Amino acid sequence: MSGHRRVKDIDYDEDGLDSYEEDHSEEEGELSLEDKGMAHLIIRLDNLRKPQRTSLLQQMRQNTILVKEALGDEHGVSEQAIQEALWHYYYDVGKSVAYLKNQHTPKQPKKPKQESRFDRAAAAATPMKASSGELSSSLTTRTFQNGIGARKNLLFPWPGHPRKITTSMVHPYPLLGYPLPEPPPYYFSNVPPGALLACAPGITSRSYLPDYVPVRRTQPRGPLLGGSASAAKPSKLAALAAARKKKDAEQKAAARTVDEGHKSSVSLLDRLAKKDIGAVETREENKSWVVTQAASTSSYPLRRKRDPSPVRTPPTSDAPQAKQPEEKPQEQTDLRAMPSIFARTICFALPRPSHVEQKQSDSMPYLSCHDCATATVPEVNRTKRDFFAGPSPDDVVLNAQAKASSSKSKQAPSKKPSGPKSEDGTNGVTNGVEKLSVEDIIPQRTKSKNLDIPALYASRPYKPSASFVVIGHVDHGKSTLMGRLLYDLKVVDQRSVDKLRREATNTGKSSFALAWVMDSTSEERERGITVDIAMNHFETSKCTFTILDAPGHKDFVPNMIAGASQADFAVLVIDASTNAFESGLRGQTKEHALLVRSAGVRGVVVAVNKMDACGWNKERFEEIRSQIGAFLSSAGFKEENIVFVPCAGLTGENVVHSLLPSNTQASWWHHGPLVSTLETQARASGTLDLRRPFRLQVSDVFRGGITNPLSVSGKVEQGAVQAGDVLLAQPAGQTACVKAIEVDNEAADYAVAGQIATLHLTDIEAQYLRSGDILCDPTKAVKNITTFTAKVLAFEALLPQGVDVHRGRLHVPGRVKRLLAVLDKGTGQVAKKQPRVVQAGAVARVSIEFDGEVGIPLEVGNRVVLRNAGETIAAGLIEGVSS
Numbered sequence: 001m002s003g004h005r006r007v008k009d010i011d012y013d014e015d016g017l018d019s020y021e022e023d024h025s026e027e028e029g030e031l032s033l034e035d036k037g038m039a040h041l042i043i044r045l046d047n048l049r050k051p052q053r054t055s056l057l058q059q060m061r062q063n064t065i066l067v068k069e070a071l072g073d074e075h076g077v078s079e080q081a082i083q084e085a086l087w088h089y090y091y092d093v094g095k096s097v098a099y100l101k102n103q104h105t106p107k108q109p110k111k112p113k114q115e116s117r118f119d120r121a122a123a124a125a126t127p128m129k130a131s132s133g134e135l136s137s138s139l140t141t142r143t144f145q146n147g148i149g150a151r152k153n154l155l156f157p158w159p160g161h162p163r164k165i166t167t168s169m170v171h172p173y174p175l176l177g178y179p180l181p182e183p184p185p186y187y188f189s190n191v192p193p194g195a196l197l198a199c200a201p202g203i204t205s206r207s208y209l210p211d212y213v214p215v216r217r218t219q220p221r222g223p224l225l226g227g228s229a230s231a232a233k234p235s236k237l238a239a240l241a242a243a244r245k246k247k248d249a250e251q252k253a254a255a256r257t258v259d260e261g262h263k264s265s266v267s268l269l270d271r272l273a274k275k276d277i278g279a280v281e282t283r284e285e286n287k288s289w290v291v292t293q294a295a296s297t298s299s300y301p302l303r304r305k306r307d308p309s310p311v312r313t314p315p316t317s318d319a320p321q322a323k324q325p326e327e328k329p330q331e332q333t334d335l336r337a338m339p340s341i342f343a344r345t346i347c348f349a350l351p352r353p354s355h356v357e358q359k360q361s362d363s364m365p366y367l368s369c370h371d372c373a374t375a376t377v378p379e380v381n382r383t384k385r386d387f388f389a390g391p392s393p394d395d396v397v398l399n400a401q402a403k404a405s406s407s408k409s410k411q412a413p414s415k416k417p418s419g420p421k422s423e424d425g426t427n428g429v430t431n432g433v434e435k436l437s438v439e440d441i442i443p444q445r446t447k448s449k450n451l452d453i454p455a456l457y458a459s460r461p462y463k464p465s466a467s468f469v470v471i472g473h474v475d476h477g478k479s480t481l482m483g484r485l486l487y488d489l490k491v492v493d494q495r496s497v498d499k500l501r502r503e504a505t506n507t508g509k510s511s512f513a514l515a516w517v518m519d520s521t522s523e524e525r526e527r528g529i530t531v532d533i534a535m536n537h538f539e540t541s542k543c544t545f546t547i548l549d550a551p552g553h554k555d556f557v558p559n560m561i562a563g564a565s566q567a568d569f570a571v572l573v574i575d576a577s578t579n580a581f582e583s584g585l586r587g588q589t590k591e592h593a594l595l596v597r598s599a600g601v602r603g604v605v606v607a608v609n610k611m612d613a614c615g616w617n618k619e620r621f622e623e624i625r626s627q628i629g630a631f632l633s634s635a636g637f638k639e640e641n642i643v644f645v646p647c648a649g650l651t652g653e654n655v656v657h658s659l660l661p662s663n664t665q666a667s668w669w670h671h672g673p674l675v676s677t678l679e680t681q682a683r684a685s686g687t688l689d690l691r692r693p694f695r696l697q698v699s700d701v702f703r704g705g706i707t708n709p710l711s712v713s714g715k716v717e718q719g720a721v722q723a724g725d726v727l728l729a730q731p732a733g734q735t736a737c738v739k740a741i742e743v744d745n746e747a748a749d750y751a752v753a754g755q756i757a758t759l760h761l762t763d764i765e766a767q768y769l770r771s772g773d774i775l776c777d778p779t780k781a782v783k784n785i786t787t788f789t790a791k792v793l794a795f796e797a798l799l800p801q802g803v804d805v806h807r808g809r810l811h812v813p814g815r816v817k818r819l820l821a822v823l824d825k826g827t828g829q830v831a832k833k834q835p836r837v838v839q840a841g842a843v844a845r846v847s848i849e850f851d852g853e854v855g856i857p858l859e860v861g862n863r864v865v866l867r868n869a870g871e872t873i874a875a876g877l878i879e880g881v882s883s
């Protein structure tokens with residue numbers, strides 16, 4: 001059900017607007033032949049009413065013709081492609097033409113690259129000459145017979161691989177002879193280990209290789225560089241290589257002869273190790289390492305067996321087996337390099353020459369092979385002095401500093417007892433460190449000034465301040481109106497506006513220049529619509545304001561809800577031009593008004609905008625006033641809290657400055673401009689109870705600068721906060737300390753309910769804070785709940801169903817678990833228990849539970865909005881919670 005249907009169904013909507021049913025029946029006409037050609041667009045426009053759809057299709061037709069003309073005949077672009085481009089560029093003919101020209105202009109064939117000498121040489125060295133048929137015999141015949149196109153397919157057999165050879169895919173190894181892309185990791189997942197190795201160069205087996213992978217050529221390779229591929233005459237390089245090979249072979253043969261003459265079959269390494277081990281065991285017989293029998297024969301000597309017993313093994317008669325008398329190890333030179341410090345750390349008992357002992361001890365005072373204390377080292381070999389038992393030198397200094405600063409802040413006498421020198425050589429400062437408590441060592445938190453905020457606030461010299469959310473249907477001129485307000489109040493300077501005008505003109509959106517004051521993201525500027533809440537501050541002689549410019553598009557209603565939750569009052573912008581007001585009523589005008597009311601907003605200023613477009617027609621203004629006034633009253637706004645102001649954001653008439661007498665068309669308006677109405681609303685925003693427990697819903701989490709690595713912003717919902725306060729972040733359950741506060745972009749000592757503040761936090765990790773979370777008084781914290789009951793007004797028929805629960809920036813999936821009762825709208829008494837369905841427009845009590853296991857920070861009195869499939873289906877007040 002569309003939004004306007006939902007609004008129509010609510011029984012308080014008795015304003016005589018066009019009925020949805022009538023409109024809907026109009027839409028069911030047959031498609032014209034012309035329309036059938038645009039069926040792909042009609043599908044997209046399906047959710048629009050017929051007049052809108054017809055106008056868009058009309059525009060599409062006209063623009064299609066314009067684009068065709070601009071493209072000319074030679075491009076041969078299909079009509080559908082043109083319409084797709086127009087759709088993409090929001091009917092922008094210029095952009096669509098540029099895009100299509102770019103897409104359909106035949107690319108100039110690239111000038112063939114002149115072949116360099118290197119290319120020629122490389123080509124000669126590789127057998128990749130399909131045309132000449134000089135192919136390796138081991139490459140599959142199929143591969144080459146099928147030509148390059150087929151080869152591409154063969155090369156990229158796995159799904160999703162780009163079927164395009166790029167330079168990055170070319171296999172660097174010329175052995176395979178042609179570009180081979182790296183296969184995806186999963187390709188070899190079922191290949192047994194070793195199989196890939198078996199296919200490595202030198203092994204011709206291809207049993208595990210997929211068909212498309214050629215194996216190593218069995219033919220000798222041609223020369224890599226220079227020379228001829230025929231290899232009839234060896235090159236100089238080849239001759240050199242052959243000579244070196246021959247020399248190597250001769251050397252090996254000589255070595256073999258020497259080895260054969262040797263009595264023992266023990267390798268050089270073995271012999272060296274034996275010498276070393278023998279020496280060690282002679283020197284340090286109490287070592288717990290034993291040399292295995294294998295070490296004395298052929299195994300690598302470092303492959304030692306660790307004594308499984310932690311008890312030191314006394315030298316036995318077997319041990320001397322390692323000492324082979326015939327080896328005469330002392331006569332041989334120790335050729336082994338020293339093990340690295342790391343290696344020695346791991347194998348702590350390895351011996352090392354005495355000449356390096358001292359040096360390494362110096363370089364790593366805490367890491368000595370002999371000093372490493374671990375459970376597996378025999379007791380006697382453990383260090384006598386445990387370096388890690390006491391604080392490190394850094395700790396000593398830091399702790400002393402902490403101690404010094406804490407004692408300074410406490411105005412303690414600076415004289416410290418100079419204790420006797422400790423065992424480890426540290427002086428009395430170190431002894432003092434041992435007496436430090438954890439609190440002394442933790443960096444000092446920001447000290448609270450313990451301000452009496454309610455008293456200060458009552459006697460403040462400040463102006464009243466208020467925040468307002470700007471709502472209304474898409475394109476009714478919200479951002480332009482706010483841009484104008486800021487421009488005329490000199491919040492935005494002339495230079496910036498001129499720059500925006502230039503940029504907007506260059507992109508063909510000159511009328512959006514003022515809107516871009518608020519819409520700052522590239523997406524918003526490109527699409528010409530607001531996407532997320534834009535915040536800005538301004539000040540008049542009487543008040544300070546925070547603007548929350550909400551998106552009007554229905555896709556961004558959740559962002560609009562977030563804005564509404566932070567506002568004291570709302571500015572509902574309505575486009576007075578022909579048909580625009582009516583289409584807004586069927587769109588988001590009413591939905592937004594209902595949502596701000598549901599969010600607890602009491603006052604609304606209705607800015608009847610674009611009055612220039614209807615010639616400042618008084619009748620039009622009165623028509624809008626009567627229809628919207630009736631609707632707002634039925635939605636729960638009191639009559640005295642609804643104010644209407646005619647204005648034109650684009651021209652600036654009656655926004656900041658009163659209407660000029662020269663504007664005779666508007667002579668009927670005798671009240672002030674929009675800004676003076678805002679001031680009246682701000683003063684009427686009500687008093688605040690600052691003594692209630694602090695609550696702030698986090699709207700944004702960001703890095704507030706080098707000195708403020710973690711900052712949050714949001715509206716203080718109740719209570720007050722000052723620097724030095726400790727707050728609890730829910731649902732994470734982590735505490736944070738308030739380091740500093742900003743209100744209206746200026747440093748402040750405190751922030752109170754109603755203000756949108758930035759809190760710079762310490763003592764909390766960023767992972768514990770997300771937008772939608774609650775910062776609260778830890779002594780009276782908001783609990784994380786899993787179920788709640790709420791009194792809601794149903795915008796659509798309500799069943800036990802899945803819903804998204806919205807509260808400001810928070811939106812969490814949940815379920816309407818039970819419909820508890822339908823309530824009487826007037827008295828609030830139960831009219832019907834356990835209904836099977838709650839009709840649209842009815843007030844009901846429902847039970848809602850969240851999907852996840854993590855509780856959500858909500859409490860009694862919070863206002864929630866229930867949405868489903870992009871539609872607002874109900875809104876109301878939490879009456880009871882359970883965890």
Ligand SMILES: Nc1nc2c(ncn2[C@@H]2O[C@H](COP(=O)(O)OP(=O)(O)OP(=O)(O)O)[C@@H](O)[C@H]2O)c(=O)[nH]1
Pocket residue numbers: 472473474475476477478479480481511512515528529530550551552553609610611612613647648649650651
């Ligand atoms: N004639 C006229 N056009 C206006 C006026 N105000 C805004 N417009 C035009 O209306 C169009 C939409 O203006 P925006 O300010 O972007 O509308 P919006 O309501 O902020 O749009 P969303 O934020 O996307 O919902 C622009 O082309 C503006 O130039 C006005 O007072 N008179």
